[in-house]
Amino acid sequence: MSSKPPITKPNNAPKSTSSAIGAALLIAQQFGSRGLTFIVNQVLLRYLSPELLGISTQLEVYSITVLFFARESLRVAIQRQADTEDVAPKPDEEKKKIPSDHVDAGTSAGKTQAIVNLSYISLYLGALFAIIVAWLYTWSLSAGDPAVLATPYFPAALKLYGLAAFWELLAEPCYVVVQHKSRFGIRATAEMIATVLRCLTTCGSAIWAAQTGRDIGVLPFAIGQCTYAVSLLLVYYSSVWSIASTNGFSLFLNSIYSSDPSSYLLSYFSLPLLKLSSSFFTQSILKHLLTQGDTILISLLTTPTVQGTYALASNYGGLIARLILQPIEEITRNYIGKHLSSTTSPSQKSRVLEVRQTLLLLLRTYILFSLAIIVVGPMVAPLLLKIVAGSRWTSSGAGNVLATYCYYIPLLAINGLTEAFVSSVATQRQLARQTLWMFVFSAGFAFASVLFLRVLDMGAEGLVAANGLNMFVRIFWAWGFMRSYFKGFNTSLEIRELLPKGLSIAAGVGTWAVLSQLEKGFGGGIMDLVKSGVVAGMFVLVVTFAERAHFMECYREFRGQGQKP
Numbered sequence: 001m002s003s004k005p006p007i008t009k010p011n012n013a014p015k016s017t018s019s020a021i022g023a024a025l026l027i028a029q030q031f032g033s034r035g036l037t038f039i040v041n042q043v044l045l046r047y048l049s050p051e052l053l054g055i056s057t058q059l060e061v062y063s064i065t066v067l068f069f070a071r072e073s074l075r076v077a078i079q080r081q082a083d084t085e086d087v088a089p090k091p092d093e094e095k096k097k098i099p100s101d102h103v104d105a106g107t108s109a110g111k112t113q114a115i116v117n118l119s120y121i122s123l124y125l126g127a128l129f130a131i132i133v134a135w136l137y138t139w140s141l142s143a144g145d146p147a148v149l150a151t152p153y154f155p156a157a158l159k160l161y162g163l164a165a166f167w168e169l170l171a172e173p174c175y176v177v178v179q180h181k182s183r184f185g186i187r188a189t190a191e192m193i194a195t196v197l198r199c200l201t202t203c204g205s206a207i208w209a210a211q212t213g214r215d216i217g218v219l220p221f222a223i224g225q226c227t228y229a230v231s232l233l234l235v236y237y238s239s240v241w242s243i244a245s246t247n248g249f250s251l252f253l254n255s256i257y258s259s260d261p262s263s264y265l266l267s268y269f270s271l272p273l274l275k276l277s278s279s280f281f282t283q284s285i286l287k288h289l290l291t292q293g294d295t296i297l298i299s300l301l302t303t304p305t306v307q308g309t310y311a312l313a314s315n316y317g318g319l320i321a322r323l324i325l326q327p328i329e330e331i332t333r334n335y336i337g338k339h340l341s342s343t344t345s346p347s348q349k350s351r352v353l354e355v356r357q358t359l360l361l362l363l364r365t366y367i368l369f370s371l372a373i374i375v376v377g378p379m380v381a382p383l384l385l386k387i388v389a390g391s392r393w394t395s396s397g398a399g400n401v402l403a404t405y406c407y408y409i410p411l412l413a414i415n416g417l418t419e420a421f422v423s424s425v426a427t428q429r430q431l432a433r434q435t436l437w438m439f440v441f442s443a444g445f446a447f448a449s450v451l452f453l454r455v456l457d458m459g460a461e462g463l464v465a466a467n468g469l470n471m472f473v474r475i476f477w478a479w480g481f482m483r484s485y486f487k488g489f490n491t492s493l494e495i496r497e498l499l500p501k502g503l504s505i506a507a508g509v510g511t512w513a514v515l516s517q518l519e520k521g522f523g524g525g526i527m528d529l530v531k532s533g534v535v536a537g538m539f540v541l542v543v544t545f546a547e548r549a550h551f552m553e554c555y556r557e558f559r560g561q562g563q564k565p
Contacts, residue, residue, distance in 0.1 A: 026327035029188035033195035040199040041315070042388065044220075047210045054307035055148055056221045058137075058299055059161050063225060065133050066165040068288045070126035071119075071172055073280035076423050077273050078115045078176050079337040098257045102267070105258035109248035114270045115180055117253055118277070119172040121269070126169040130162040144300060152217035160222035167229035173251045174236035177243060179334060190235040198228035279431040280423070286438035297446070297463065301453045310460035313398045316385060317405030320373075321412055329416040332362065336424035352489045359482075361554050362417055364498045368547060370410030371500055375508045376536045377406030379515045383528055401460045408464050411471035418478035425485060437477055445470040503546035511539040 048056075098104050103113045138158070141148050148154065171190075178187045202224030209216045237251070244251045255267045263271055289296070299307055335358070339351050382399030422434065448469050452462025483493045500508075514535050522528045544551065 025184045025188045026331065029192050030323045030327055032192055036196060036199050040203045043203050044206055047206050049308075051308060052151070052218055053311055054299075055151055055154070056218045057307065057311040058148070059157060059218060059221060061296065062133055062137055062158070063161045063165050065288060066126060066129045066162065067168065068284065069129045069133075070165075070169055071122040072288070073277045073284045074118055074122055075176070075179075076280050076284075076333070076337075077276040078118060079179065079334050080273075080276065080424070102255045102257035103249060105256050105264070107248075110256055110258075112177060112180060112247065113249040113254055113256055114264075114273065115176045116173045116249060116251060117256070117268045118270065118273055119176045120253055121277075122169050122172050123166070126166055130165055134158060134162055140300070152215050153219040153222075154217060157218045157222035160219075160226050164222075164225040164229040167226070167233055171229075171233045171236040174240040177240050177251070178236075181243070182334070183240075183243070184331075186236070186239045190232055190239065193235050194228045194231035197231045198224040201227040275428065279428045279435075283431060283435045283438060286435065286442055289442055297449045297453070301450070302459070309398045310401060310463065313385075313401035313405060313460065314464075316388075317381070317402050317409065320409055321416075325413050325416055328362070329420050332359075332417060333420040333424050336421055340425050349489050352486070353491060356486055356491060356493070358557060359417070359421060360493075360497055361550075361557055363414065364550060365554060366410070366413045366417065367498050368500055368504065368543060368550075370413060371504065371508050372536075372540065372543070373406055373409050375512045375539065376515065376532070377409070378403040379519045380529070380532045380536070381406055383522060383532065387526070387529065397459065397461075401464065404461045404464045408468045408471070411468050411475065415471045415475050415478070418475055418482060422478050422481050426481070430481070434477070434481070441470055441473055441477075444473065500543075501546045504543045507539050507542040507546070511535055 045053075103110045105111070105114065138149065175187070178184070202220045205216070205220040205223050208214075209220070240251065253268060256264055256270075257267070258264050261267070265271055265274065302310075336355055339355055340348075381402045385399050385402050422430075426434065445466060448466040449463060452458045452466050456462060458465065479493075486493045515532060518528070518531055518535070
């Protein structure tokens with residue numbers, strides 16, 4: 001007797017409200033973590049030279065590279081797996097076909113087990129890339145900058161960073177469950193605790209070394225990274241274990257039963273998700289090279305001192321991206337991926353229109369945010385840097401780099417949202433086409449970087465300019481994809497829908513003119529910052545008034561009270 005598979009319905013279906021709460025939790029966690037990291041960095045600046053800071057940045061890039069290649073493509077693919085809950089139980093005849101040690105693929109537990117199993121691939125990839133990237137890194141140093149290899153405890157620090165990356169990947173099964181079930185509170189708690197302990201161990205070991213007269217080089221950063229990974233692992237498993245037990249899946253590899261055995265590799269890995277992950281993998285390599293390419297190129301084309309200056313400026317300039325933009329981008333990708341995961345649903349068009357509305361609101365908010373950054377940032381940022389880090393760093397040119405970085409932040413923000421949309425809805429064929437364009441973007445970025453750094457000798461500012469050019473062309477491509485996608489549902493996406501009101505633009509021009517005059521008399525004191533703050537505050541008030549209708553619409557949308565298209 002034939003029977004139908006169990007009916008499922010969306011579980012915790014993506015809503016604007018839950019997405020907003022998730023974004024708020026992650027932003028709050030980022031503020032807490034980065035705030036603490038900022039304080040610790042101010043302490044470390046008293047004990048570390050720009051050269052050591054530059055080397056620690058290279059080690060961080062090594063860790064990020066290993067983690068990115070090991071898990072990023074899997075994470076993006078997994079986010080397209082919609083969470084469902086079982087509505088109708090299977091008949092007894094069907095249940096008897098399922099081995100006792102297998103999880104039914106058609107149930108909510110089976111779908112969750114599928115992504116848990118897939119996450120274990122990142123462990124094997126992580127071990128492989130930790131070895132390969134470490135070898136390439138040391139080879140490039142021996143050929144181009146052997147002095148770095150002579151830094152005290154550098155080999156030990158490199159090994160510890162690789163070990164920490166593997167430990168962090170051990171927590172990946174818990175991470176995918178948390179993302180899949182939108183349990184963002186667990187993630188925020190785990191990352192916050194791990195960050196606190198990392199800061200304490202990094203700062204503590206550096207101070208101890210200074211007080212005892214020991215030169216341990218970049219070892220404090222490696223110790224801190226290991227502490228972070230172990231803490232993350234322990235907190236995640238202690239929090240997610242009960243979720244797995246309650247919902248009938250395992251945090252370890254477990255066989256999955258499917259009525260279509262060909263859809264699973266070795267009864268463990270979902271072939272559709274594997275194919276999607278492979279499509280993202282090549283693209284993720286190019287994206288990482290473009291994302292981390294600035295650090296890679298500056299390490300190859302400049303001195304450690306310039307690297308330290310750029311690292312400080314980009315760390316401060318990137319605070320906004322890490323505190324606010326990155327959590328919003330992650331939540332947006334998660335929201336869109338689950339909202340549009342079904343291509344055959346009768347309500348697909350209404351879901352597309354709903355996503356379009358949310359996307360437009362976010363993009364327009366980003367445009368207004370960008371207006372404020374461009375108007376206020378370039379003149380106020382160097383002043384803030386001098387007050388926080390001291391004149392030693394501003395005299396090294398970090399202030400000018402930070403001012404230039406303010407023009408780059410808006411491009412970084414908009415690109416994050418547009419590419420989040422592309423990665424959430426693109427087919428494998430469309431992803432392949434995007435990957436080809438990524439090759440073009442990579443070549444263009446490399447050419448622009450060499451031109452600005454070597455030919456025009458613009459230093460770190462030239463690298464920021466090359467990054468900005470790269471982001472612009474990526475936004476241009478993603479915008480074209482988005483317009484084509486929405487056109488397929490008989491709706492449009494126009495730039496004019498994103499433009500600020502005329503009063504907002506006028507206020508921006510006026511504020512820029514006033515700050516330009518004030519900047520001529522800046523002496524680097526607190527009063528200069530107060531004056532700038534007053535002018536910036538007036539600008540914010542005018543923009544808030546001019547864009548009040550937009551902000552009210554955002555409020556209604558993310559409270560779940562907005563009118564859905």
